[in-house]
Amino acid sequence: MFMTRKATQWLFILCMTLPFGTAATFAAEPAAGKAIGYVMKAEGDASVIVDGKAQPATVGMPVFVGSSIKTAANGALGVTLEDNTLMSFGPNSQLSFDAFVYQPSEQNLKLSAKITHGTLNYISGVIAKLKPEAVEINTPTGTIGVRGTHFLVKVDG
Amino acid sequence: MPFSFLRGLTLVLLALCATGCATPKSYVVLMESPDGTTGAIVVETANGTTRVDKKMDAVALDGKSAKTFAVEPPRIEQDFSAALKAQPALPITFRLYFETGTANLTKASKADFQNVLTTLRERGPSAVSVIGHTDTEGKSKWNEQIGLKRATAIAEMFKKEGIKVIELVVTSHGESNLLVKTPDDTPEPRNRRVEIIVR
Numbered sequence: 367m368f369m370t371r372k373a374t375q376w377l378f379i380l381c382m383t384l385p386f387g388t389a390a391t392f393a394a395e396p397a398a399g400k401a402i403g404y405v406m407k408a409e410g411d412a413s414v415i416v417d418g419k420a421q422p423a424t425v426g427m428p429v430f431v432g433s434s435i436k437t438a439a440n441g442a443l444g445v446t447l448e449d450n451t452l453m454s455f456g457p458n459s460q461l462s463f464d465a466f467v468y469q470p471s472e473q474n475l476k477l478s479a480k481i482t483h484g485t486l487n488y489i490s491g492v493i494a495k496l497k498p499e500a501v502e503i504n505t506p507t508g509t510i511g512v513r514g515t516h517f518l519v520k521v522d523g
Numbered sequence: 524m525p526f527s528f529l530r531g532l533t534l535v536l537l538a539l540c541a542t543g544c545a546t547p548k549s550y551v552v553l554m555e556s557p558d559g560t561t562g563a564i565v566v567e568t569a570n571g572t573t574r575v576d577k578k579m580d581a582v583a584l585d586g587k588s589a590k591t592f593a594v595e596p597p598r599i600e601q602d603f604s605a606a607l608k609a610q611p612a613l614p615i616t617f618r619l620y621f622e623t624g625t626a627n628l629t630k631a632s633k634a635d636f637q638n639v640l641t642t643l644r645e646r647g648p649s650a651v652s653v654i655g656h657t658d659t660e661g662k663s664k665w666n667e668q669i670g671l672k673r674a675t676a677i678a679e680m681f682k683k684e685g686i687k688v689i690e691l692v693v694t695s696h697g698e699s700n701l702l703v704k705t706p707d708d709t710p711e712p713r714n715r716r717v718e719i720i721v722r
Contacts, residue, residue: 404650404689404722406611426648426689442609446650446722450614456605471699487606489557489613508568508584510551513576515562518603521584522548 401428402466405435407444407454412437434462437484451477451491459484464504470496480504486519488512552581552594557613612646617719618702619677620712623660624669626676629712636677639719640684648689650722653677655695658714659707663698670695673717 405414408423415434421427423443429435435443437459444454449468455461465478475497486503494501494512501512505521555561555578563576570589573582579599580591617639619632628636643649655670674693681691703713 401690406722407609409609442605444609444611446611446614448650448722450720450722452611452613454606454609454611456603456609459606471696485603485606487603487610489610490562491614505549505551505584507549507586508551508566511565511567513563513565514556515564516554516556517551517564518554518599518606519551519584520549520602 399428399430399432401448402431402463402468403429403445403447403451405429405443406446407442409442410438410440410457412441412443412455429463431463431466434460436460447477447491449475449477449491449493451493452487452489453479454487456485456487459486461486468493473497475500477501478504481519481521482506483521485521487516488519489516490514546581546592546594546598547583547585547587549584550581550594551575551584552599553578611722614720614722615642617642617721619717619719621673621715621717623658623710623712623715626669626672636680639721640681640686642721643681643686643688646721648687650690651681651688652692652694652718652720652722654700654718654720655693655697656700656702656714656716656718657698658709658711659698659701659705660710661708667695667697670697673715677717677719 405423405425405427408425412423413420413436414423414427414429415436416430420436429445435445435455437443437455437457439457442456446452460483461479461481463479465476467474467476470492475493477493477500481503488503490512494514498513503510503519505519510519551564551566553561553564553575561578563574566573566575566582568584568589569586573589573591575582575591579594581594582589582591619635620629621627622629653674655674657666657669674695678691678693701714702716703711705711
């Protein structure tokens with residue numbers, strides 16, 4: 367899609383004014399959400415969960431604050447966030463995107479995610495560079511603070 | 524038969540142990556960054572806070588010890604090969620420069636634009652940000668608009684070339700985000716630019 371911010375706003379306004387039945391066509395994009403990143407790689411059984419609904423992951427699928435990703439035993443998935451953070455996952459993984467704010471000019475920056483199971487390959491982006499303390503990757507038993515870097519996490523029950 | 528089976532099983536268990544027993548089930552390991560540097564992580568668990576700043580050093584997340592330990596490449600391969608294989612392409616930033624007060628690319632940047640097109644085509648649909656910038660010559664409000672004109676011109680060129688994108692966001696920072704710091708009202712060719720971030 368070829369769109370400027372303004373066009374996106376217009377589309378949003380358009381969606382809001384359309385009759386209810388027609389608006390359902392746009393249901394893939396939750397009203398409150400702006401995409402924080404996109405699926406850039408997907409393999410096997412991998413899905414993105416938005417508003418509690420799991421959809422098979424495909425390249426270009428948006429992720430939002432509140433979204434989760436999930437992979438099965440044969441699945442893998444890679445996501446690139448708006449601030450250039452890369453996160454990719456091996457089999458049997460689950461992670462939720464809990465907070466994401468990227469407004470560098472206002473110094474509003476935050477990235478928080480929680481991996482409850484599986485493996486994560488993480489390469490930090492602009493948020494970690496500008497404000498390292500604004501990034502945290504949580505696990506059930508620990509918190510990883512990022513000082514601008516590449517790391518791997520494994521969480522196993 | 525049962526004896527040799529047991530012996531085989533023992534051997535398998537020993538082999539598993541050689542790579543697995545020393546490493547906890549849940550851990551985080553620091554890696555070298557794509558730019559060749561190694562950063563640091565600070566890990567908080569029930570056992571305390573540990574700073575890791577050496578590549579291939581790890582710390583357990585399941586609370587047995589807060590001490591760092593070295594992880595060998597075979598272990599990383601075993602645990603993380605699928606996650607590493609799914610890593611998206613690294614984001615790339617391009618800078619294109621413009622003639623003063625216009626949305627016309629300089630001669631050198633016209634050639635560079637072809638590289639941008641090649642990259643976009645090779646990578647396939649990407650999320651693209653196009654950010655227009657100016658130098659400090661003229662009023663800042665005017666520069667905001669020049670920056671937007673520059674960014675829009677590039678976006679139009681992508682469209683004309685039939686480039687497919689996942690997302691294209693066009694914005695202007697005007698004179699508020701200088702590449703080369705200058706006083707106000709200073710012509711500076713390196714500040715008259717558009718930054719294209721391909722993710």
